[in-house]
Amino acid sequence: MANHPSPKDRRNTAREQARQIAAAQAKKEKTVKTILYAGIAVVVVAVVAVVGTLVWQSSRPVAPPQAMVSGTVAFAAGEDGIQAVQPSGEEEGADVSDLPTAADSGAAEGAAVVKVYLDFQCPGCKAFEETNGETLSTLAEDGSIVLEYEPVAILDRQSGGNEYSTRSANMASCIADSGQSELLPDVMLELFAQQPGEGQTGMEDEQLLSIAESAGVDVDAEVANEDSATVRDCVTEVAFDRYVESSTQDALNDEGLQGTPHITIDGEPYQGDWSNRETFAADLIRASGQS
Structure with missing residues (x-):
């Protein structure tokens, strides 16, 4: 006769199964939680790494283009017309060692430093250059003045969303960075001649590059900027956008810029x-x- 488990045994068996x-x-x-927490940890580490990289990139100094100081390029008398010279002022990381000083170039003793702040989207800047560009070049060529230009970007909102002020100023930086x-004076002249309406x-990039080439720029020349190989790459990647932004803010905050064109003579605003x-x-x- 078969033995049947007692009620107590059945309860014990049920408890053990439960x-x-x-x-x-x-x-x-526990396994699911371990996998979940490990996944979250990986995501957190990745996010921290990305945020850290972005913070580092945004906080590190913006390397100036060659031949520029605080967004400025300078020109003075040369053997064959005007030539690029060392801009006045100082900027950490700026490399203008390959350029002569204005005095070594042939500028007269006491030659005034005439600085023009301009935005390539600015109609007033176009009018200024059409009126005075030849005069400025002539006076720089004969040693009477040292001519400085600082392209700034304050009219991006007027270019249909493609930030033309920044991109055109960036191209000037790219050209300077390629030596x-x-x-640049010829490039600037043509940029104003073809200025888009407000x-x-x-x-677009190819139009900008075409203007540079028409002025004699080798757009396949290498640039010093570590993130770009050539002038063309520098333009299409807008490699100096942060530099343009930084130098523009410095001009607005520290140099008294309120609009363009803005002209200074030996650092003082021109009132004429x-x-x-x-x-x-x-x-x-x-x-x-001289008078």
């Missing part, structure tokens, strides 16, 4: 009438002590 099921479930949940800054979409070519030229010559 304990085993609970233990298996707990082990499964071809002596070509509110219209700014020129630049729309009158003869008057403006006479004021520059007077500032250089």
Whole structure:
């Protein structure tokens, strides 16, 4: 006659089965939690690494382009017209050692430093250059003045969303960084000649590069910027956007810039009438002590 488990034995068996099921479930949940926490940890580490990289990139000094100091390029008398010279002022990391000083270039003793802040999207800057560009080049060529230009970007909102002010100023930086800054006056002249209207979409990269090439720039020349190989790459990658932004903010915050064109003579704002070519030229010559 078969022995049947007693009620007590059945209860003990049921308890043991329930304990085993609970233990298996707990082990499964622990494994899932371990995998989940490990995944979260990996994500957190990745996020921290990305954030850390972005913070480091945003906080590290922006390396200036060659031949520029605080966003400025300078020109003075040379053997064959005007030539690029060392801009006045100082900037950490700036490398202008390959350029002569204005005095070594041929600028007269006491030649006034005439600085023009401009935005390539600015209609007033176009009018200024059309009126006085030739005068400035002539006075720089004969040693009467040292001519400085600082492209800034304060009118990005007026270029149909493609940040033309920043991108055109960036191209000037790229050209300077390739050692071809002596070509910038011709590049600037053509940029203003083809200036997009306010509110219209700014020129695309290939249009900008075409203007540079028409002025004699070798767009396949290498640049010093570590993130770009050539002028073309530098333009398409907008490699100096942070530099343009930084130098523009410095001009607004520290140099008294309120709008463009803004002209200073030996660091002091020009208060005369630049729309009158003869008057403006006479004021520059007077500032250089030649009258």
